[in-house]
Amino acid sequence: MDFFIQLFSDPIGFWNSHTLLISQIGINGIVATSMFLVLYSGQLSLAAPGFMAIGAYTSVLMELYWHTPVVLNVAVAVILAGIVGLLVGLPVLRLRGVFLAIATIGFVEALRLGVILNVPITGEGLGLQHEADPLGGVPIILVSLVMVVFVVWRLTKGRLGSAWSAIRQDEIAALSQGIHVARYKMIAFILSALIASYAGALEAHLNFFVDPGDSQYGVTRAVQILTFAVLGGTGFVIGPVVGALIVTLLPYIFEGAGDYINIIAGIFLIAVIIFRPQGIVGRGGLAIVRPAWWPRSRARAPSPG
Amino acid sequence: MLLRLDDVRRHFGGVHAVDGVSLDVEQGSIQGLIGPNGAGKTTLVNVITGYTRFQSGQAWLESDELSGLPAHRIAGLGIARTFQNIRLFKDLTALENVLIGMHVRRRDDTLAQLGTLPVFRGDEQERIKDAYALLESVGLPSSVGPRHAATLPYGDQRRLEIARALALRPRLLILDEPAAGMNPSEKQGMRELIERLNADGLTILLIDHDMRLVMGVCRRVAVLNFGKKIADGTPKEVSTDPTVIKAYLGTGGEREVRSAPGATGVDEEREVEQAAGSSPAAREPEKAILDVEDLTVSYGAIVAVRGVSFRVAAGEIVALIGANGAGKSTILNTLSGLIRPESGTATFDGLDLANAKASEIVKRGLVQVPEGREILARQSVMENLELATWARRDGATTRRRIEDVLKRFPILGERRDLSAGSLSGGEQQMLAIARGLLARPRLLLLDEPSLGLAPQMVDEVFRAVEEIHKDGTTILLVEQNALRALAIADRAYVIETGRILLSGSGDDLLHNPAVRRAYLGG
Numbered sequence: 001m002d003f004f005i006q007l008f009s010d011p012i013g014f015w016n017s018h019t020l021l022i023s024q025i026g027i028n029g030i031v032a033t034s035m036f037l038v039l040y041s042g043q044l045s046l047a048a049p050g051f052m053a054i055g056a057y058t059s060v061l062m063e064l065y066w067h068t069p070v071v072l073n074v075a076v077a078v079i080l081a082g083i084v085g086l087l088v089g090l091p092v093l094r095l096r097g098v099f100l101a102i103a104t105i106g107f108v109e110a111l112r113l114g115v116i117l118n119v120p121i122t123g124e125g126l127g128l129q130h131e132a133d134p135l136g137g138v139p140i141i142l143v144s145l146v147m148v149v150f151v152v153w154r155l156t157k158g159r160l161g162s163a164w165s166a167i168r169q170d171e172i173a174a175l176s177q178g179i180h181v182a183r184y185k186m187i188a189f190i191l192s193a194l195i196a197s198y199a200g201a202l203e204a205h206l207n208f209f210v211d212p213g214d215s216q217y218g219v220t221r222a223v224q225i226l227t228f229a230v231l232g233g234t235g236f237v238i239g240p241v242v243g244a245l246i247v248t249l250l251p252y253i254f255e256g257a258g259d260y261i262n263i264i265a266g267i268f269l270i271a272v273i274i275f276r277p278q279g280i281v282g283r284g285g286l287a288i289v290r291p292a293w294w295p296r297s298r299a300r301a302p303s304p305g
Numbered sequence: 306m307l308l309r310l311d312d313v314r315r316h317f318g319g320v321h322a323v324d325g326v327s328l329d330v331e332q333g334s335i336q337g338l339i340g341p342n343g344a345g346k347t348t349l350v351n352v353i354t355g356y357t358r359f360q361s362g363q364a365w366l367e368s369d370e371l372s373g374l375p376a377h378r379i380a381g382l383g384i385a386r387t388f389q390n391i392r393l394f395k396d397l398t399a400l401e402n403v404l405i406g407m408h409v410r411r412r413d414d415t416l417a418q419l420g421t422l423p424v425f426r427g428d429e430q431e432r433i434k435d436a437y438a439l440l441e442s443v444g445l446p447s448s449v450g451p452r453h454a455a456t457l458p459y460g461d462q463r464r465l466e467i468a469r470a471l472a473l474r475p476r477l478l479i480l481d482e483p484a485a486g487m488n489p490s491e492k493q494g495m496r497e498l499i500e501r502l503n504a505d506g507l508t509i510l511l512i513d514h515d516m517r518l519v520m521g522v523c524r525r526v527a528v529l530n531f532g533k534k535i536a537d538g539t540p541k542e543v544s545t546d547p548t549v550i551k552a553y554l555g556t557g558g559e560r561e562v563r564s565a566p567g568a569t570g571v572d573e574e575r576e577v578e579q580a581a582g583s584s585p586a587a588r589e590p591e592k593a594i595l596d597v598e599d600l601t602v603s604y605g606a607i608v609a610v611r612g613v614s615f616r617v618a619a620g621e622i623v624a625l626i627g628a629n630g631a632g633k634s635t636i637l638n639t640l641s642g643l644i645r646p647e648s649g650t651a652t653f654d655g656l657d658l659a660n661a662k663a664s665e666i667v668k669r670g671l672v673q674v675p676e677g678r679e680i681l682a683r684q685s686v687m688e689n690l691e692l693a694t695w696a697r698r699d700g701a702t703t704r705r706r707i708e709d710v711l712k713r714f715p716i717l718g719e720r721r722d723l724s725a726g727s728l729s730g731g732e733q734q735m736l737a738i739a740r741g742l743l744a745r746p747r748l749l750l751l752d753e754p755s756l757g758l759a760p761q762m763v764d765e766v767f768r769a770v771e772e773i774h775k776d777g778t779t780i781l782l783v784e785q786n787a788l789r790a791l792a793i794a795d796r797a798y799v800i801e802t803g804r805i806l807l808s809g810s811g812d813d814l815l816h817n818p819a820v821r822r823a824y825l826g827g
Contacts (some may be wrong), residue, residue: 151419158418159411166405169394176354176388178380178409178473 003252025248026141027203032228032240033148034195039234041188042168046222047104050111051193052200053217054081056210059201074201078194085193093185116212128210153237233279242281307332307508313362322348324532335503337523338512345532346512355379381409385475387466389482395455403436406472443468458606460491479510486607514629553824554787590618600649609635611803622780624790627800628824633783637750641673642666670747678737682726689725693740710739731762748779755786791815
């Protein structure tokens with residue numbers, strides 16, 4: 001509670017004492033938008049942590065070894081993620097639904113266990129310590145978030161977005177309208193890789209330390225990012241960002257719960273999914289949930305086909 | 306020629322789905338494509354539109370070769386299609402659905418979107434205007450535009466799908482069963498729409514089961530059966546062609562095709578009227594095990610079964626026959642409690658089928674063998690049978706029961722350890738029936754046991770059905786293969802668009818030309 005009291009009674013003090021938290025919200029919001037992009041084009045890809053790792057390690061390593069300017073490092077990291085996205089996407093994007101999810105998790109884990117934890121230059125299990133410039137801090141992160149959200153929002157409104165929408169709803173029907181499904185899926189996948197990589201680079205510079213743990217670049221992170229999108233809703237660009245905000249703030253929202261924080265946060269997430277299956281940001285009100293034993297007036301037949 | 310197919314072939318494993326079909330579609334015509342269930346019509350459409358690869362053969366749209374092109378390229382060349390089971394973008398509005406149809410001719414605006422230049426506003430207004438015009442051209446008012454596609458009534462969804470296809474500005478429009486599940490007045494509306502689009506110069510390839518529609522609007526009709534083209538000509542030629550009649554009505558086992566009702570077709574109209582008027586209504590049994598009164602079933606807005614009444618007495622074989630989409634399977638699904646009726650009653654041995662749970666109905670002895678068999682393809686024959694009895698506790702009795710059933714189907718006994726998916730279609734059908742028998746039915750509902758089977762297999766399945774009947778099981782049989790069903794049925798009901806059109810003893814109906822009419826239209 002103190003957390004929220006301070007937010008309203010002393011916003012400047014709050015801002016100064018919680019820079020790390022605010023930055024983390026911004027970064028999670030950017031990653032959430034990258035997740036939105038793949039989901040919007042009908043792809044359940046969980047590859048974001050892999051691209052974040054590429055962004056983080058590439059930018060930090062360039063800085064440590066070549067002492068190149070940070071802007072160049074981040075740019076190279078983002079482009080590299082795009083190339084890797086293309087190479088990974090070529091075989092993997094033929095898959096759909098849960099199979100795509102598993103294949104992308106495979107990519108994430110192969111990158112983390114196979115490359116990061118095995119190549120000496122990455123510091124292996126110890127991670128990378130660095131003292132780089134924190135990339136301008138909170139303002140840069142928040143401005144980046146706004147720009148990323150704006151670009152993705154505009155893209156969803158154009159020809160690209162209408163093709164993505166069509167593919168998400170029905171690939172077969174999209175083909176019948178002359179939409180090159182494979183190409184548009186690839187565009188969304190690569191764009192989301194670029195965005196995730198950028199977020200990864202920002203995050204690495206925020207923390208002065210690149211942590212190769214599972215909760216950073218592994219499945220745990222992938223699930224967390226998916227939670228942003230599911231909780232916030234994928235009907236609107238802003239949905240996953242709101243999801244990221246709430247998930248990142250959960251420990252503060254349920255501050256008083258002490259050791260039970262995880263249980264209570266879990267119950268909260270389940271309740272949202274039951275009563276707002278479309279996510280927090282979305283059309284419509286609360287879903288009416290009728291238990292199976294509740295007497296029903298008159299059964300309606302299912303529609304044919 | 307707008308579309309030319311030359312010896313197009315597509316096999317799936319051993320199934321010859323499309324087996325060397327050549328077909329010409331003339332510029333500006335409406336070409337019909339018909340055939341019984343499983344004849345390969347949809348596969349042929351999928352091959353033409355690039356969803357399924359060509360195995361061999363060639364196809365041209367005017368001078369553009371189609372074989373080997375991906376589906377989106379073929380759409381871009383100007384072949385638009387609708388789908389048998391409507392595929393709209395359900396969560397988008399009707400307007401957005403049509404706008405997506407304009408994808409190919411829409412200028413790429415990715416960069417402009419980022420700058421939101423006003424240039425595009427004009428462009429977009431233009432497209433929205435076009436889209437509303439397209440909605441209007443298929444008979445949808447502009448108030449439909451902002452509604453979500455999924456919330457539209459069924460008939461409007463069909464029309465919206467056509468509007469979306471038209472947004473491509475196609476050279477050829479392929480309609481895959483546009484009138485499926487429609488009532489007569491909706492069908493009439495669809496017919497008018499098709500004729501109007503054609504009058505505006507659009508070439509149409511029409512696939513439908515409703516013969517009245519196809520025969521009514523098409524100048525030429527091609528008929529497929531088992532993947533081969535068996536006839537191609539004017540509606541009149543096709544509907545009196547003995548091969549076509551045989552393909553639709555099936556064969557009566559040892560009976561000759563000659564005996565197909567109305568095949569000789571002297572003075573059909575009068576003959577049909579006489580027959581329909583004088584048709585002896587089936588003598589309804591006094592003591593019925595199954596009693597259906599005025600049953601009406603709907604799927605949302607579609608009324609599939611309208612006020613159907615019939616009875617089945619213990620020991621009978623009763624057949625419900627009629628063309629695809631007549632509502633036969635819906636009746637069976639209602640009886641076994643899978644669908645609830647809108648009104649009317651159905652009682653089986655004192656049990657109210659309209660309200661009883663599906664499991665109670667099975668326990669009482671009313672067992673359905675579903676259409677399409679629904680066996681577990683990866684499990685072995687034995688496992689399929691064991692799963693059917695898993696609810697029983699006494700292992701020894703169950704085992705004996707399975708052995709008994711296998712004795713009746715020796716071929717299943719031989720293949721007990723093979724996976725069910727590796728069986729032939731006929732053997733799979735027998736497995737499905739065997740599984741039904743394990744539930745100890747007193748009334749067995751068989752839904753299309755001959756579906757997709759070669760003639761010899763049909764013989765064998767029907768022999769098995771007759772034997773089961775001899776052992777004292779009452780049977781309610783739903784079949785498209787009318788002659789075959791009539792040959793074994795004590796009584797039969799002819800169903801057309803959800804109503805009972807005729808009823809009578811199997812023999813009476815076998816010689817009634819109105820039966821042919823119910824299938825092939827007039």
